[in-house]
Each structure stands twice: as C-alpha cells, then as structure tokens.
Amino acid sequence: MxxxxxxxxxxxxxxxxxxxxxxxxxxxKKREVFETLAATYRKLASDIEAVIATNTILDEERDKRLIGLLGKDNSDADNIDEIAKLLRRSSEDLKPDE
Incomplete structure (x- = not known):
C-alpha cells in the first residue's frame, strides 16, 4: 500500500x-502536449486513489470479520479454519488477474 x-x-x-x-x-503544440500529459497523470492518480479506497474497505471488512471470529465461542479448530479461509481469500484478491 x-x-x-x-x-x-x-x-x-x-x-x-x-x-x-x-x-x-x-x-x-508544446502547451497542448503538456496539458494532455497533465490530464493523463491526473486520470492515473484518480484510478490509483480508487484502488487504494477499495483495498482499504476490503482490509477493514476482513479485520472486522477476523475480530468477530476471534471473539466467538466456537471451538478453536473451527475458528482457525475460518480464519485460514478468510486470509487465503484476501491473499487471492491481491493476486493480479491472469
């Protein structure tokens, strides 16, 4: 991040x-080229900001779910399995699409 x-x-x-x-x-012509380049950089920055915001939301949701699992009265084995699934899923979300 x-x-x-x-x-x-x-x-x-x-x-x-x-x-x-x-x-x-x-x-x-030079003025036009640099205005276009500036607009391109702003668009890229906007796209990166959207990615950061999405990842922040996903991280917060994952953290809330983990905290909920840790506070449950289920057996420790069930909680560990659920936490492992949740962490695997979040690491798969970070992998680039192929």
Missing part, C-alpha cells in the same frame, strides 16, 4: 509539473 501512495504522490507531482510547463510554453 505504501508503494501505491508513493506512486500516487509522484503522479500528482508530475501533473503539477506538466501544468507549469504548459503555462510557460511559448509553443502552442
């Missing part, structure tokens, strides 16, 4: 840098 946040910060920074270049460009 930290890598995504670093990448997000870089995209925002690059977008601002491209906007600055576009505002100071004397050539119309």
């Amino acid at each position: 930290k890598d995504l946040k670093l990448y997000l910060d870089k995209l925002h920074s690059d977008s601002e840098h491209c906007l600055t270049i576009s505002k100071t460009a004397l050539n119309d």
